[in-house]
Amino acid sequence: MKPLVQATPSGLFCPPGDFYIDPLRPVNRAVITHAHADHARAGSTSYLCAREGMALLQARLGPDARIETLAYGEKTTRQGVGLSLHPAGHIRGSAQVRIEHRGYVTVVSGDYKTAADPTCTPLDPQRCNTFISESTFGLPIFKWPAADSIMASIEDWWRENRDQGRTSILFAYALGKAQRILAGLDPDGGPILCHGAVARINRIYRGAGVHLPETIHVDDIQDKALWRSALVIAPPSADHPAWMRRFPQRSRAFASGWMRIRGHRRRRAVDRGFIISDHSDWEGLMATVAASGAESIGVTHGYRAEMVRWLQEQGYEAEALDTVDRTGDEER
Amino acid sequence: MKAFAALYRRLDATTSTNRKVAAMADYFERTPAADAIWAISFLIGRRPRRVVPTRQLMAWAGARAEVPEWLFEASYDVVGDLAETITLLLPPPTRVSDRPLHVWVSRELLPLKDMALEARQQAILDAWDRMDVAQRFVWNKLITGGFRVGVSRRLVVRALARLSGIDAAVITHRLMGDWTPTADTYRRLLAADTTDADTSRPYPFFLASPLEQPPEALGSRDDWQVEWKWDGIRGQVIQRREQIFIWSRGEELVTDKYPELAAAAAALPDGTVLDGEILPWRNGRPLPFGALQRRIGRKSVGRKLLKEVPVAFLAYDLLECGGRDRRSDALAQRREAMARLLDRAADDRLVLSPTIDAPDWKTLATRHAESRRRGVEGFVLKRLSSPYGVGRRRGDWWKWKIDPLTVDAVLIYAQRGHGRRAGLYTDYTFAVRQGEGLVPFAKAYSGLSDAEIREVDRFIQRNTRERFGPVRAVRPELVFEIAFEGIRASTRHKSGVAVRFPRILRWRRDKTVAAADTLDALQALLTTPGHEPGS
Ligand SMILES: [Zn+2]
Ligand SMILES: [Zn+2]
Numbered sequence: 001m002k003p004l005v006q007a008t009p010s011g012l013f014c015p016p017g018d019f020y021i022d023p024l025r026p027v028n029r030a031v032i033t034h035a036h037a038d039h040a041r042a043g044s045t046s047y048l049c050a051r052e053g054m055a056l057l058q059a060r061l062g063p064d065a066r067i068e069t070l071a072y073g074e075k076t077t078r079q080g081v082g083l084s085l086h087p088a089g090h091i092r093g094s095a096q097v098r099i100e101h102r103g104y105v106t107v108v109s110g111d112y113k114t115a116a117d118p119t120c121t122p123l124d125p126q127r128c129n130t131f132i133s134e135s136t137f138g139l140p141i142f143k144w145p146a147a148d149s150i151m152a153s154i155e156d157w158w159r160e161n162r163d164q165g166r167t168s169i170l171f172a173y174a175l176g177k178a179q180r181i182l183a184g185l186d187p188d189g190g191p192i193l194c195h196g197a198v199a200r201i202n203r204i205y206r207g208a209g210v211h212l213p214e215t216i217h218v219d220d221i222q223d224k225a226l227w228r229s230a231l232v233i234a235p236p237s238a239d240h241p242a243w244m245r246r247f248p249q250r251s252r253a254f255a256s257g258w259m260r261i262r263g264h265r266r267r268r269a270v271d272r273g274f275i276i277s278d279h280s281d282w283e284g285l286m287a288t289v290a291a292s293g294a295e296s297i298g299v300t301h302g303y304r305a306e307m308v309r310w311l312q313e314q315g316y317e318a319e320a321l322d323t324v325d326r327t328g329d330e331e332r
Numbered sequence: 333m334k335a336f337a338a339l340y341r342r343l344d345a346t347t348s349t350n351r352k353v354a355a356m357a358d359y360f361e362r363t364p365a366a367d368a369i370w371a372i373s374f375l376i377g378r379r380p381r382r383v384v385p386t387r388q389l390m391a392w393a394g395a396r397a398e399v400p401e402w403l404f405e406a407s408y409d410v411v412g413d414l415a416e417t418i419t420l421l422l423p424p425p426t427r428v429s430d431r432p433l434h435v436w437v438s439r440e441l442l443p444l445k446d447m448a449l450e451a452r453q454q455a456i457l458d459a460w461d462r463m464d465v466a467q468r469f470v471w472n473k474l475i476t477g478g479f480r481v482g483v484s485r486r487l488v489v490r491a492l493a494r495l496s497g498i499d500a501a502v503i504t505h506r507l508m509g510d511w512t513p514t515a516d517t518y519r520r521l522l523a524a525d526t527t528d529a530d531t532s533r534p535y536p537f538f539l540a541s542p543l544e545q546p547p548e549a550l551g552s553r554d555d556w557q558v559e560w561k562w563d564g565i566r567g568q569v570i571q572r573r574e575q576i577f578i579w580s581r582g583e584e585l586v587t588d589k590y591p592e593l594a595a596a597a598a599a600l601p602d603g604t605v606l607d608g609e610i611l612p613w614r615n616g617r618p619l620p621f622g623a624l625q626r627r628i629g630r631k632s633v634g635r636k637l638l639k640e641v642p643v644a645f646l647a648y649d650l651l652e653c654g655g656r657d658r659r660s661d662a663l664a665q666r667r668e669a670m671a672r673l674l675d676r677a678a679d680d681r682l683v684l685s686p687t688i689d690a691p692d693w694k695t696l697a698t699r700h701a702e703s704r705r706r707g708v709e710g711f712v713l714k715r716l717s718s719p720y721g722v723g724r725r726r727g728d729w730w731k732w733k734i735d736p737l738t739v740d741a742v743l744i745y746a747q748r749g750h751g752r753r754a755g756l757y758t759d760y761t762f763a764v765r766q767g768e769g770l771v772p773f774a775k776a777y778s779g780l781s782d783a784e785i786r787e788v789d790r791f792i793q794r795n796t797r798e799r800f801g802p803v804r805a806v807r808p809e810l811v812f813e814i815a816f817e818g819i820r821a822s823t824r825h826k827s828g829v830a831v832r833f834p835r836i837l838r839w840r841r842d843k844t845v846a847a848a849d850t851l852d853a854l855q856a857l858l859t860t861p862g863h864e865p866g867s
Contacts, residue, residue, distance in 0.1 A: 139403075139410060141411060261420075261755075262344070262416055263411065265345075266344075271345055309402070313400070
């Protein structure tokens with residue numbers, strides 16, 4: 001039997017259903033797992049995504065993009081192929097794509113995490129015959145500490161800086177990571193300022209009813225004394241002198257799964273690295289693969305070769321699928 | 333050890349020297365003497381030797397983490413550091429303890445080297461199981477002999493001085509030489525009574541800074557003493573209470589390695605300390621540095637070697653005379669006293685470092701051009717009125733070095749770097765042309781900017797032709813100008829030459845492989861005066 005989903009130069013393609021998943025180039029019908037830039041590209045004729053992620057996708061693609069939605073778990077068909085979207089727990093609206101054809105089920109994970117996240121619906125593993133998994137952190141060196149302990153160390157760092165009169169500047173991806181951190185912060189810890197890119201996404205999250213503590217747009221600050229006690233959340237791209245100049249006394253930190261590795265912390269030259277990721281760690285990946293019950297595993301993203309070899313040694317049928325252009329990956 | 337591991341993290345996390353000093357002062361303040369002294373010992377770079385071969389340690393850690401060898405290697409490749417890879421792969425500890433640092437060191441770390449392999453394995457696995465991630469990392473660094481943290485001895489001294497209120501120079505002095513890390517040592521280190529000066533202790537060395545402007549900018553020629561910059565081992569010769577001590581700048585006591593100097597120093601009056609250079613020396617001329625290398629490696633020297641590579645001590649300065657610290661006197665006075673002293677000792681192994689007579693800077697520049705022929709590295713300029721300082725303080729001592737030798741060479745192999753550049757390809761092997769082929773001749777690690785390193789890294793990723801373990805053979809395409817300080821014939825190298833201190837001067841984007849230098853051109857440098865023809 002031909003596979004239900006194949007890797008093509010335009011991305012993952014489902015021939016019987018005639019649709020692409022997170023296509024790399026403009027296509028007719030695109031199913032989008034989530035609104036990160038390396039998964040949601042403009043130019044396709046029509047889009048389908050999870051209802052929870054609609055507003056984010058529209059913001060990414062622009063007002064003219066034609067987007068249809070499905071509630072999580074709701075079923076539709078494309079040329080006789082069953083199609084449904086299920087929570088992936090990666091960021092708000094992130095979905096796994098479940099495809100069923102003549103009794104055979106393939107699930108494409110998109111990006112996913114097993115850890116809890118108050119800003120989105122948690123991962124809901126699907127039973128299937130073929131599971132196509134991401135592998136951004138597909139090496140056993142990646143083990144995430146408990147999110148509570150990381151949030152506590154962020155707050156300790158903030159408190160320490162505040163006592164020294166330094167601004168705490170935390171770099172985090174504007175979509176997903178920033179909101180997850182915000183939602184975990186103590187709202188009485190002091191003023192929380194956001195870079196414009198983060199503020200824009202916050203508005204969408206709040207509009208969807210996600211509770212975030214009060215934040216102030218950095219440009220709206222009148223009283224500069226506030227800066228000395230503030231926590232600033234900004235995307236990594238803001239880490240250049242022109243933007244940073246306004247905080248003369250500062251401590252810089254970066255929130256990412258890569259902070260698990262000292263070399264990455266040092267290369268960023270930040271004062272602190274907080275290990276917090278919206279991807280699964282090694283154990284999370286393995287647990288999800290196991291929960292799928294699939295006998296055949298496709299691996300995309302990150303450490304494909306390593307994860308494929310490991311899975312094969314564990315008795316799975318596994319292969320690497322070359323799909324994603326890694327340069328735009330939000331975690332990179 | 334938790335506190336020490338936390339200190340390590342704080343030091344590692346910041347590039348600000350003020351924050352580093354503050355972190356250390358903070359640590360010493362709260363740490364008992366028995367622990368603090370071990371921390372100092374590690375921080376200033378007295379690190380223990382590797383106690384387990386890398387392969388062995390990888391196998392033990394891999395087995396404990398239930399990770400096959402290939403996956404361990406893949407992880408190591410991403411992390412770029414063995415101690416860290418092990419730290420990250422091991423399962424969480426089952427019984428974290430917080431024993432004091434000195435207990436860890438004396439009961440767990442130091443005994444390792446005398447244990448049978450199996451017992452060592454058991455001890456290490458057991459230690460891993462009692463440590464959190466931060467402690468494990470420091471422990472792994474210690475047992476692999478790779479403990480390094482971005483602080484200099486000067487910063488450690490600054491932190492101790494801040495804590496105790498004792499003068500930094502006194503602490504530096506007390507930290508020199510051979511001491512055992514005990515609580516008593518720590519108390520002596522910070523003792524308020526500063527008249528202690530141990531008989532064997534050398535003074536901290538004063539170092540010259542590179543001259544980055546024309547010498548004319550230093551003002552009148554008459555204010556300066558000019559000496560050759562000898563290429564040997566900087567050292568101090570001490571004669572106190574009938575005892576002789578010879579120290580190298582690396583703070584090794586090397587008295588036994590240079591018995592002829594020790595014998596000569598016996599003729600010096602009691603309470604004398606000379607600063608100078610140990611050089612391989614015959615008939616009033618230096619032998620090539622390579623000759624000295626044969627003596628450096630030996631703990632004790634046989635008669636044959638003594639005859640083949642005799643050494644002399646070229647005295648630069650007099651630090652102590654008649655038991656009195658002369659460092660605050662003017663150089664001119666110290667030199668005069670030293671000349672008298674050496675004259676009286678009258679031993680041809682103790683040579684007054686000659687000064688160069690030249691009436692003005694211009695004449696000096698002409699003499700400077702003789703450097704390579706004489707086998708020296710240029711001039712050292714010292715202000716005649718200056719005291720003998722500590723460390724590399726700019727202003728009174730300058731080194732005016734000769735330009736290095738250079739060739740244009742081709743990048744052929746690369747390996748990932750460590751530390752700040754972990755994960756990036758930063759360790760390169762370079763080759764010169766020979767006929768249609770390429771012959772490797774030097775490895776170099778430094779000299780490129782961060783942006784260039786990233787660019788070269790991308791090139792390597794895309795142009796790998798073959799892999800040998802961690803080493804990648806890359807398409808020979810990039811040409812770099814490689815500088816080095818010296819060159820000698822070598823039968824152990826494929827190229828037939830060994831170069832000293834190779835480094836990347838710049839990336840020659842304008843050159844193709846066909847324009848790189850040939851082996852003949854490289855070997856022609858062997859006949860450059862002052863280098864080692866045929867040795
Ligand atoms: Zn994503
Ligand atoms: Zn992704």
